[in-house]
Amino acid sequence: MAGQRYGTIEMIARLVAFDTTSRNSNLDCVAFIRDYLAGFGVESELFPEPGGKKANLYATLGPGDRPGVALSGHLDVVPVDGQAWDGDPFRLVERDGRLYGRGAADMKGFVGAALALVPEFLARLRDVPLHLCLSFDEELGCRGVRHLISGIEGRPLKPRGCVVGEPTGMRAIAAHKGKVSMHCEVTGLECHSAVAHTGVNAVEYAALVIAHLKAMARRLGAEGPLDPEFDPPFTTAHTGVVAGGTALNIVPARASFDFEFRTLPAHDGDALVAELRSFAEGALLPEMRAVHPGAGFAWHELSRIPALAADEDDPFTRLVLDLAGTKRPGKVSFGTEAGLYQQAGIPAIVCGPGEIEQAHKPNEFIAREQIAACERFLLSLADRLAAL
């Protein structure tokens, strides 16, 4: 099959040129990839979001009668709004061995390398396939890939393992923290602030819960549980958004706040949320209800990413560690899609080109040598799949 070939840098430039900021449709980018793969006789399966504005792409390279290994990357990027870029963020430019552009590190570098190597993969894959899993809305709490995973997890030939190519400097990462994020609405009772004692001040009750969360964060930092291989070595908690009140002379009836726990793999985020709720509902709610029976707290989960804790004795884990030249796998504090693959029974490792410190910033870049290291890694992975 004579498809259109692209050099890796050229392919990354093509991907960067699609403005796939999470709020936008990614369908043009997906169509480009689908057509490119079709040129090599590779069929793509799309797993769209319910609204149909975005889609995940799943494609199998090589023989389809063995489970094989998935290469997973997200196509969406974070916004450039308000960031001071030196040039057009959606035009890849090279300076001093670095390629600058939105998504260069996170993570069109990895996706571009995997796509550019498709003809090489097809020539090398004999017995075991590689799968491409390209997702949307990763930057919005790994929302998109869930549609893809639920589409493939029941299949007899679901992947045997998955490499998530988030930027790790090509070091293999076998564990990351999990995350539970929540929205809380506080309902109080409005009144004139001159008779504040006859109302229920929703802002103040929100503040008491937020202060309790801060106390929990301090305790988690001081007492653990601790895992020194993570930075920071403890579960963290914080409040990121607060809203409430209309005017100073009105006791506010409404307040809300968003908070999260980022948990060590061995730590139960739900138990921490339950602890905060039991403070709010045990220590605060009775006095609120004594003034106004309609007062209360409403809790909604915003997102949840399971922690990753790969089995280091699994042959797939060992193969990836070996190919990456990683003696001791690292642990990172950011969440990735790897936790979701693991939860679906697909062992996952995070290993990709570029550094997380360069992601999400103006003048995001990836070093050329990182791309070269990624290409070497992917080609040797293709060569050694039969060992799995």
Ligand SMILES: [Zn+2]
């Ligand atoms: Zn990413």
